[in-house]
Amino acid sequence: MNLKKYIRSIPDYPKKGILFRDITTLIKDENAFAETINQIIERSKKYNFTKIAAIESRGFVFASAISYILKKPFIMLRKKNKLPADVYSVDFELEYGTATIEVHKDSINEKDQVLIIDDLIATGGTAEAAAKLVEISKGKVAAFIFVINLFDLKGSDNLINKKYNVENLIEFPGH
Known part of the structure; x- marks a missing residue:
């Protein structure tokens, strides 16, 4: 199945110059969503991992299904002030601003x-x-799996250069 055909592209969202790749058109199709989950699971088999983490919010859609199927704990990496217990926080740059994500210290x-x-x-x-x-939590990153890689923005390359394992199901240009 060609998953690319289930991704909608929206120009100038969330701001001018950004070409937004919308996964809502993929997840509303039960066959495309199932195929995406199956492909992520297949790619995950080459890595040894004890937990699955996902980044708020669209990552949760995929990771929760995979966590359920593989019977692995699911850890939510959330936006600032969304987790109620003690957290670790990391500030970072986005292509269109800055943000903070957090994880519970006991996760x-x-x-x-x-x-x-x-x-x-x-x-x-x-x-x-x-x-x-x-890493602040003293864990190790087994790998990253992304549904979409915007290859010309070099994010996957940057992670690979930092010695992380990276998998992408489909690729698009970012502009």
């Missing part, structure tokens, strides 16, 4: 190998922040 420990799943990688700022959260 990940030194025994954990964490698979990080998200819908899309652009410049890699959010993914790098997610890796820092895992």
